[in-house]
Amino acid sequence: AQTVTQSQPEMSVQEAETVTLSCTYDTSESDYYLFWYKQPPSRQMILVIRQEAYKQQNATENRFSVNFQKAAKSFSLKISDSQLGDAAMYFCAYRRGSSNTGKLIFGQGTTLQVKP
Amino acid sequence: SQTIHQWPATLVQPVGSPLSLECTVEGTSNPNLYWYRQAAGRGLQLLFYSVGIGQISSEVPQNLSASRPQDRQFILSSKKLLLSDSGFYLCAWNLKGAGVSYEQYFGPGTRLTVT
Numbered sequence: 001a002q003t004v005t006q007s008q009p010e011m012s013v014q015e016a017e018t019v020t021l022s023c024t025y026d027t028s029e030s031d032y033y034l035f036w037y038k039q040p041p042s043r044q045m046i047l048v049i050r051q052e053a054y055k056q057q058n059a060t061e062n063r064f065s066v067n068f069q070k071a072a073k074s075f076s077l078k079i080s081d082s083q084l085g086d087a088a089m090y091f092c093a094y095r096r097g098s099s100n101t102g103k104l105i106f107g108q109g110t111t112l113q114v115k116p
Numbered sequence: 117s118q119t120i121h122q123w124p125a126t127l128v129q130p131v132g133s134p135l136s137l138e139c140t141v142e143g144t145s146n147p148n149l150y151w152y153r154q155a156a157g158r159g160l161q162l163l164f165y166s167v168g169i170g171q172i173s174s175e176v177p178q179n180l181s182a183s184r185p186q187d188r189q190f191i192l193s194s195k196k197l198l199l200s201d202s203g204f205y206l207c208a209w210n211l212k213g214a215g216v217s218y219e220q221y222f223g224p225g226t227r228l229t230v231t
Contacts, residue, residue, distance in 0.1 A: 043204055043225050043227075044222065044225070100167065102150075102165075109158070
């Protein structure tokens with residue numbers, strides 16, 4: 001069975017600095033998708049970024065980028081120029097590519113604190 | 117564009133009372149639908165998912181049930197609430213088929229407190 005592990009329960013970063021959140025996953029599949037979601041204090045889950053496993057290029061979305069290491073099964077999220085609004089819980093998620101149920105497997109989450 | 121609604125936003129119910137949480141999706145058809153529960157400061161637990169009308173899969177045995185009476189409506193129910201049912205309930209949907217982006221889209225959630 002696939003698993004997703006976020007080994008950092010809490011992280012903190014100074015405003016305007018860069019922080020990296022870690023995520024590792026375990027799968028025997030070759031076709032899959034990875035996601036980072038953000039959950040601010042409002043608790044609304046917001047998609048931050050997605051990565052298709054077949055793509056070698058790391059995904060980027062403005063200040064957010066990933067370091068996707070397929071062989072190492074690692075999928076870290078880098079937040080550059082951190083802002084106060086980035087303070088949230090971040091979840092890494094995995095989806096099997098051939099899944100007809102569309103289920104996601106989530107990590108335990110990392111709470112990010114941004115210090116002014 | 118697609119939107120997802122959940123209601124009520126907050127609910128306080130006594131132990132032993134029934135529960136009905138509703139989720140509706142607009143702007144799409146034949147989505148996969150999901151119910152999650154989240155304890156404070158914790159991760160998401162998938163409770164139920166549905167790939168079509170009347171098709172419900174349960175992920176964990178519990179005091180809850182789900183139904184999908186219409187294509188874009190997903191209901192979470194309980195006949196008698198337990199204290200352990202307290203939590204934040206999230207509904208989500210995603211598209212089916214090849215060539216689509218596979219992420220799930222989440223509703224605003226319902227905060228349930230069982231007293």
